Amino acid sequence: MLSVLLGLSTCLLAFQRSGYIEMDGESFPPDGTEHVEWIFSRFNYASTNQFGEYGGFHRWAADYPKSDRQFIVGVRRLTRVDTRPTGQIQDAGRWRLSDQESARLREYLLRGGFLYADDTHGDDEWDIFMEGMHKIFPERPVEDLSNDDEIFHVMYDLDDRVQIPGTRYIWGNRGYTADSAVPKWRAIRDDKGRIMVAITHNSDVGDAWEWADSPHYPERAAGLAYRIGINYIIYGMTH
Secondary structure: OEEEEOOOOHHHOOEEEOOEEEEOOEEEOOOOOOOOOEOOEEOOOEEOOOOHHHOOOOHHHOOOOHHHHHHHHHHHHHOOOOEOOOOEEOOHHHEEOOHHHHHHHHHHHHOOOOEEEEEEOHHHHHHHHHHHHHHHOOOOOOEEOOOOOHHHOOOOOOOOOOOOOOHHHHOOOOOOOOOOOOOEEEEEEOOOOOEEEEEEEOOOHHHHHHOOOOOOOOHHHHHHHHHHHHHHHHHHHHO
């Protein structure tokens, strides 16, 4: 699962030259010392299943790094948010949080931080995800968001949301099971009602970012994925 702490061609992606990151005609220091408003940060966590049969793939790295890079490009081109041109590493469907990680995430979120969790499917992955969330917030409930929730309207109006499919459901001949067929838009709030953790269950927004440049990935799902991500950024920065 993609956990974010909140290319069409080679020229769209960030690359290093003489120690600096070059993107869209601008240069940025590689150590993140520039002053920007928003940085894409991916949470690196231990996993209950590292998919060793697939060359040691780790769940935190799902869709990495292409998904992150293409979404950053979209944010920089579709908004005026001053965004760092590369992300950094910081499918919780298989995560395993230590006590220290749980405590640090809890402090980060209660101090105004924002976490976006994507790409859990079915009851099994949801239960494992919730084990981790209960370590962070033992008493806080998860709620299903309604269409009129502010997070769906801070920039784009997202009343007409659809399930965003992972490529395994499009090109991998994998069908949805009964417990993964209905997309869920969920959240955990702080004591003032602010969303701290936004969750897309039974959807794969990260895959849509990653494959938005493919003519074979559905445009409606890709467009929605970018609008969701941008809305969540604006919400996290203003609440």
